[in-house]
Amino acid sequence: DQQVKQNSPSLSVQEGRISILNCDYTNSMFDYFLWYKKYPAEGPTFLISISSIKDKNEDGRFTVFLNKSAKHLSLHIVPSQPGDSAVYFCAARGNYGGSQGNLIFGKGTKLSVKP
Amino acid sequence: DTAVSQTPKYLVTQMGNDKSIKCEQNLGHDTMYWYKQDSKKFLKIMFSYNNKELIINETVPNRFSPKSPDKAHLNLHINSLELGDSAVYFCASNQGGENSPLHFGNGTRLTVT
Numbered sequence: 001d002q003q004v005k006q007n008s009p010s011l012s013v014q015e016g017r018i019s020i021l022n023c024d025y026t027n028s029m030f031d032y033f034l035w036y037k038k039y040p041a042e043g044p045t046f047l048i049s050i051s052s053i054k055d056k057n058e059d060g061r062f063t064v065f066l067n068k069s070a071k072h073l074s075l076h077i078v079p080s081q082p083g084d085s086a087v088y089f090c091a092a093r094g095n096y097g098g099s100q101g102n103l104i105f106g107k108g109t110k111l112s113v114k115p
Numbered sequence: 116d117t118a119v120s121q122t123p124k125y126l127v128t129q130m131g132n133d134k135s136i137k138c139e140q141n142l143g144h145d146t147m148y149w150y151k152q153d154s155k156k157f158l159k160i161m162f163s164y165n166n167k168e169l170i171i172n173e174t175v176p177n178r179f180s181p182k183s184p185d186k187a188h189l190n191l192h193i194n195s196l197e198l199g200d201s202a203v204y205f206c207a208s209n210q211g212g213e214n215s216p217l218h219f220g221n222g223t224r225l226t227v228t
Contacts, residue, residue, distance in 0.1 A: 032214055043119070043205050043219030044158070051214070089158065101148045101209050101217050105158040 003027045004092050006106035013113050019077040021109050023090030026071065030092040034103065035064060035075045038087045047088075048075070080113045087111070118142050121206045121220040128196055129228055136191045136223045138206030144218070145211050146170075147189035149181060152203040152222070161204075164189050165211065196227045 005024045013019045021035075031052045036044035050057040050064045050073065057064050063076045077084055087110045091103040121138040128134050140147060149161040162181040163170055169181065178194045189208075193200060206220040 034216060036219075041221065043207070043221045044217075046216035046218070049214065049216065091158075101146060101163055101207065101215075102160050103158075103217065107156045 002106070003030075004090055004104050004106040006088075006090055006109050008109050009107070010110040010112070013080045013111065015082055015113055015115050016079045019075075019080045019084065019111055019113065021075040021077075021088050021090075021111065023073045023075075023106055024071060025073075025092050025104075027092070027104075028071070030104075032093040033064070033066060033073050034091045034093075035062075036089040036091060036105075037084075038089060038108070044089055077111075080111075082113050082115050085111055085113045119206055119208055119218050119220040121204075121223055123223060124221065125224050125226075127226045127228065130196055130198060132196050133192070133194045134196060134225070135193070136204055136206075136225070138189050138191070138220060139187055140206075140208040140218070141187065142208060142218060143210075144208035145186060146209055147183065148207040148209075148217065149189065149191050150205040150207060150219075151175075152205065154202070158205070162189075162191075193225075196225075198227050201225055201227045 034049040035047040037047045038044045048062045066073045087108040089108045090106040119140045146165040148163040152158045161175045164183045180192045183189045203222045205222045207217040209215040209217050
């Protein structure tokens with residue numbers, strides 16, 4: 001019973017183009033969503049987040065969109081760069097009073113940006 | 116100057132052994148965590164510690180025990196290792212307060228033979 005789903009295990013994009021990574025969730029109690037980026041043999045690194053009271057958050061080349069009615073969020077990377085090649089994890093946190101660090105992660109999407 | 120460091124990076128051991136993984140953070144964070152990434156690549160929380168107090172335990176076997184000698188360290192002890200314990204274990208930390216993101220270590224790949 002995956003509560004956070006990333007249905008695309010991989011995505012290949014040309015350098016300079018837009019990368020769109022998708023994430024779906026099932027638990028309407030989630031109130032905060034995050035994207036992490038992971039290189040091989042390293043730990044996940046925080047990228048960007050969004051609260052459930054917003055529908056968009058932007059940080060440089062990275063924008064996260066949240067559609068609460070569809071229980072869907074997406075990460076847009078524009079323009080994509082070869083250094084963006086990594087595994088991207090979507091994560092969600094419930095508002096049930098648990099620890100701030102109790103996150104539910106998706107399985108990740110491996111992004112490859114080709115020069 | 117690594118923010119969250121864990122040792123060892125690789126750990127190969129036999130079934131039935133007892134092993135420990137160490138974690139240290141120099142970020143001054145007040146909460147530390149252990150996550151497990153299994154063979155299906157899911158990252159799942161195991162424990163968190165805040166001010167030496169366990170505040171989450173996601174029904175992991177009691178063979179796993181976190182030990183925190185101080186706020187900057189959270190070690191993971193595993194007794195009677197089983198084949199199914201093979202995974203990558205990540206330590207993480209964050210600062211208390213609203214929406215503080217987790218900072219992860221680079222992981223320890225545990226292989227039980």
